[in-house]
Amino acid sequence: MNDRIVEVHSGNMTVLFAWPGALSCLPANLRYSKDGASALRRIASDPDAARQVRRFWTKRACAMAHVPLSDRELLADVELALRRQQIMVIPLPNVKHAQLPSNTEFQNRIGAPKKLTPPRIITGDFPARLTGTPPPLPVMPPMQRPVTQWPISDRLTEVLDRTWRKKLVGEAQQVLRELADEKNLALMGGVTAAALLAQGTPVGWVIDTALLALAWGYGGIQAVYGLGHIMECVEQTANATTLEDLDRAADTLAKAVRELSAVLLLLLLHKLSARSSAKRGGAAKSVGKSEPPARELPARTTTPTVEKGPHLGTNITPKGRQITQHASERMSNPGKGRVPMSPEEVDQVLDGATRVVKREYHPEGNTLTIENANMLGKPRVIVDEATGQRVITVIKNRPK
Amino acid sequence: MIMAFDIEKLIQRFVSGADTSIEAAGEIEVALDNLFLGDDYVQQTVEMLAMYRPEGGRFLFNTAAITHRLIETLDYVKKTNRA
Numbered sequence: 475m476n477d478r479i480v481e482v483h484s485g486n487m488t489v490l491f492a493w494p495g496a497l498s499c500l501p502a503n504l505r506y507s508k509d510g511a512s513a514l515r516r517i518a519s520d521p522d523a524a525r526q527v528r529r530f531w532t533k534r535a536c537a538m539a540h541v542p543l544s545d546r547e548l549l550a551d552v553e554l555a556l557r558r559q560q561i562m563v564i565p566l567p568n569v570k571h572a573q574l575p576s577n578t579e580f581q582n583r584i585g586a587p588k589k590l591t592p593p594r595i596i597t598g599d600f601p602a603r604l605t606g607t608p609p610p611l612p613v614m615p616p617m618q619r620p621v622t623q624w625p626i627s628d629r630l631t632e633v634l635d636r637t638w639r640k641k642l643v644g645e646a647q648q649v650l651r652e653l654a655d656e657k658n659l660a661l662m663g664g665v666t667a668a669a670l671l672a673q674g675t676p677v678g679w680v681i682d683t684a685l686l687a688l689a690w691g692y693g694g695i696q697a698v699y700g701l702g703h704i705m706e707c708v709e710q711t712a713n714a715t716t717l718e719d720l721d722r723a724a725d726t727l728a729k730a731v732r733e734l735s736a737v738l739l740l741l742l743l744h745k746l747s748a749r750s751s752a753k754r755g756g757a758a759k760s761v762g763k764s765e766p767p768a769r770e771l772p773a774r775t776t777t778p779t780v781e782k783g784p785h786l787g788t789n790i791t792p793k794g795r796q797i798t799q800h801a802s803e804r805m806s807n808p809g810k811g812r813v814p815m816s817p818e819e820v821d822q823v824l825d826g827a828t829r830v831v832k833r834e835y836h837p838e839g840n841t842l843t844i845e846n847a848n849m850l851g852k853p854r855v856i857v858d859e860a861t862g863q864r865v866i867t868v869i870k871n872r873p874k
Numbered sequence: 875m876i877m878a879f880d881i882e883k884l885i886q887r888f889v890s891g892a893d894t895s896i897e898a899a900g901e902i903e904v905a906l907d908n909l910f911l912g913d914d915y916v917q918q919t920v921e922m923l924a925m926y927r928p929e930g931g932r933f934l935f936n937t938a939a940i941t942h943r944l945i946e947t948l949d950y951v952k953k954t955n956r957a
Contacts, residue, residue, distance in 0.1 A: 713932065800927060800934055809900030811908075835918060836925075838933050843921055856921060858933055866933045867924045871907070 479695055480530040484523035489513045490690070491530045492562040497698065510556050510563030518549045527552060566687035622715050622796065622863065629711050633723045641728035693734060700733035715861050791817040794863070795824065801865045808870065815853060815870045822846065823855045832859065841866060881905045881951070885944045894937045899926045902944070910951075919947045 478496035482489045489510075490497070517523040524545035531552055543551070555561045621629065689697040703726050710723035789797045797805070797817065805815045823846040831843045833856075840859035845852060853870040857863065884902045887893050903923035910916035922935050922943055930936030935943070 709932075798932070800925070800931065804924065809897055809904070811904030812900070833918060833921065835922065836933055836935075841921075841933065854921075856925065864933075867921075869903075869907075869920070869924050 480526065481690075482517065482523050482526040482530070484513075484517050484520040487513065487516065488566045488687070488690075489517065489523075490562070490564040490566060491527065492564070497562055497564070497702075509565050511553060513563055513565040514549050514553050514556065518546055521545065524549065564686070566690055620715075621717060621720065622861070623794065629714055629720060629723075632717075632720050633707065633711050633727060636721060636724035637727045637731070641724050642731060696733050700730045703727070703730035703733065715863075791821045791865070793821045793825070795820065795857075796864045798864060798866055801867050804868050811872055813851060813870050813872050815868050819849070819853060819870075820855055820865055820868065822849060823853050824857070881909065882948060885948050889941045889944050889948075894928055894941075896926060896928070899923045899940060906947070913954075915950055916947060919943055 479490060479492040482491060517527060528545070528548055531548060552561065552563075556563050624632075686698065686701070689701045693700065707723050707726040707730060710719060710726060714720045714723060789799075789802060791797060797820070804812070805817075805820070808814055824844055826846045826848060827844045828847040829845040831845075833841045833843055835841075841856050842859050842862065843854055843856050845854045851871045851873045853868065855868050856866045858866060881902065884898070884905060888898050888902060900923070903920050906916050906923070907920045910920075922940060925934050926936075926940050927934045928937050930939070
């Protein structure tokens, strides 16, 4: 553990205190959760825990300035810093510091995933190719279509293939070879399918404090970084538009493999996958089996209707444009004063644009606001300038 | 004038942190859009509000970014004497 992160114990509670940037791999909802403040209040009544916090706090702040403060005053200072997002306070439930089981023990205990079946792999001999010594490069199947049209299983295969062949050597390479059998690929497929459903939003929602506690207990900060890198890889894979993007995802996965042991990697993937399935409810039952990957949903519907409920049920327009989760929610459940918009209408706006405005306000890149004034409600669709194919949000007025 | 006053109230409620929900941002978005249809600066704010999620995300704006923008927008609207 380094100076930037401190583990404080109070009763059976473990709380991580960290300075900004130390846990940037975690999703924001975990880094600045409301539970942090209640953990501080609990620590206020535990002098031993408060002493540990004082040690952490005075490393950064001027030590002299804080010596005369009572525990309560000190914790009030810390709480203020927490509110200003200057520090992170993450309570972890049931942290068990333990040795990892051996790979065989783990496999025997976990067994095959019950609710998931392997995603469809178009390179059908993929697992077979992973036995024995690696064949000479390159042996990738020709992928003629643009990456945006690849189903998630193909992207995942490509990322795993690139990672273990090109990014890793020695033991780490062996670790990923173990990962890349059909059973484990299914685990990762489950996680990635969840990410696909969450396109355009951080996929961090599948990480919660219980999972974080697991990673922390087994592998400390290194495992937490590894967890962050798995999620980053999943997000990069789901959002990839070019082979270079997939290569970047492979770089990220390679980092995760180096940071985690094989067993911990599998353990986390298993938990993540189970969590993703639970969050997706009934839909999880069909991941990789009867339900085609989201990108392979029928491209065209016969009537331009919008499904009721929080999501459209598809994340792609009939003409192949990608609809992010946020856009999907606004299209199906617009707020007061706005009206729903169908995927067909999105295509109509983009194909029949009467006005295009480039915006440079977003730090992640420029966007284009595209309006079709000939349509009822003068709908606007905002896409990223880089691809022009990713719908970030929509605005459709109630017709007057 | 009543509408402009409402906008100020809505924005203040958001920037004070009393209500930073997507619904609250949506109300501000619609109100600004209706009142400042031809104003490019305000229209940019409208678009940013349409890209708002409290936790942020890829190509989205989080609460801090929108709060900052709304404070500037309120200032702008007052300066241009339209509120």
